[in-house]
Amino acid sequence: MIGVETLDEFVIRKQTEFPYARGDLSRLLRDIGLAAKIVNREVNKAGLVDILGSTGKTNVQGEEVKKLDVFANRRFIAALELGGQCRGVASEENKDFITFRDGVSKDADYVVALDPLDGSSNIDVNVSVGTIFSIYRRVTPSEGPVTAEDFLQKGRNQAAAGYIIYGSSTMLVYTTGYGVNGFTLDPSIGEFCLSHPDMKIPKTGKTYSVNQGNFLSFPEGVKQFIRHCKEIDKATDRPYSLRYIGSMVADIHRNLITGGIFLYPATTDAPNGKLRLLYECNPMSFIVEQAGGRATDGSRHIQDIEPRELHQRTPIFIGSELLVLKLEEFLREGAGS
Ligand code: AHM
Numbered sequence: 001m002i003g004v005e006t007l008d009e010f011v012i013r014k015q016t017e018f019p020y021a022r023g024d025l026s027r028l029l030r031d032i033g034l035a036a037k038i039v040n041r042e043v044n045k046a047g048l049v050d051i052l053g054s055t056g057k058t059n060v061q062g063e064e065v066k067k068l069d070v071f072a073n074r075r076f077i078a079a080l081e082l083g084g085q086c087r088g089v090a091s092e093e094n095k096d097f098i099t100f101r102d103g104v105s106k107d108a109d110y111v112v113a114l115d116p117l118d119g120s121s122n123i124d125v126n127v128s129v130g131t132i133f134s135i136y137r138r139v140t141p142s143e144g145p146v147t148a149e150d151f152l153q154k155g156r157n158q159a160a161a162g163y164i165i166y167g168s169s170t171m172l173v174y175t176t177g178y179g180v181n182g183f184t185l186d187p188s189i190g191e192f193c194l195s196h197p198d199m200k201i202p203k204t205g206k207t208y209s210v211n212q213g214n215f216l217s218f219p220e221g222v223k224q225f226i227r228h229c230k231e232i233d234k235a236t237d238r239p240y241s242l243r244y245i246g247s248m249v250a251d252i253h254r255n256l257i258t259g260g261i262f263l264y265p266a267t268t269d270a271p272n273g274k275l276r277l278l279y280e281c282n283p284m285s286f287i288v289e290q291a292g293g294r295a296t297d298g299s300r301h302i303q304d305i306e307p308r309e310l311h312q313r314t315p316i317f318i319g320s321e322l323l324v325l326k327l328e329e330f331l332r333e334g335a336g337s
């Protein structure tokens with residue numbers, strides 16, 4: 001191929017790979033790409049305008065909502081509604097899912113679970129944030145309104161998933177179950193261009209990413225794994241490197257490219273961990289597994305967990321296969337001690 005391939009061109013070329021090759025999912029991905037460009041524009045100028053800072057309100061999880069969270073949420077929901085391929089959205093920022101009943105979306109077959117701006121505590125300090133999305137084909141009859149059942153599907157049912165990282169450059173990475181492809185936004189032409197075709201996560205790595213401040217309240221097996229990471233590794237003559245941005249998208253994106261493991265375990269105060277199954281853990285797990293990695297809650301694949309509620313949390317260990325397997329070994333030993 002001569003020159004760059006844009007996200008839209010790529011999605012159209014790959015359309016025949018989709019299980020329902022009517023083009024709906026292709027259009028949905030392009031709608032998400034468009035919203036991402038608009039959010040990117042606002043994230044980039046966050047330091048310049050009054051949009052920066054907190055609204056003073058809290059979201060459904062009781063966490064402080066930053067203005068850009070609100071903006072990104074509105075932007076993505078509007079793009080999905082106007083695009084006409086999405087029938088409903090569950091968002092980190094909304095207690096209940098939203099249904100599109102009228103207009104162009106009224107016959108759409110897909111629903112989207114969304115974290116519009118993940119890692120938003122990093123906005124004020126100019127550190128990478130992200131958007132995470134998960135797309136399902138609805139399971140209830142298309143004549144009727146969407147129900148919770150359409151969203152509460154196992155991760156294995158995802159039709160597509162992806163993230164956008166608003167970083168030193170902005171990238172959109174997605175999978176439809178046929179490998180993982182990454183696109184970098186070229187600001188000079190305003191297009192996401194294929195830059196990372198068929199991404200594969202290294203089998204192992206030398207990086208672990210965890211909020212180690214919570215060490216004392218981690219399960220015993222996790223503590224042992226972290227101690228193991230701090231020991232001198234015979235192969236490299238040095239310990240593992242700890243790298244923790246505090247933005248799940250950015251931490252996992254780095255590990256996807258260079259190899260590593262990201263951990264958000266249960267803690268004494270948060271026995272289900274912090275991160276949300278539907279719009280954080282499932283989509284990131286789909287991508288990492290498609291890239292050849294592994295994602296579990298310590299005993300089950302994340303994508304095999306049966307969701308019970310929209311904002312359900314789960315512990316997560318995700319990244320290079322051999323590192324996650326090693327962690328699971330420590331967890332089994334820890335449980336037995
Ligand atoms: P958010 O969706 O409210 O931004 O929270 C999710 C973020 C993740 O991106 C990140 O991995 C994690 O929270 C960091 O949490 P902590 O500050 O407890 O380490």
Ligand code: MG
Binds near residue numbers: 115280
């Ligand atoms: Mg989040």
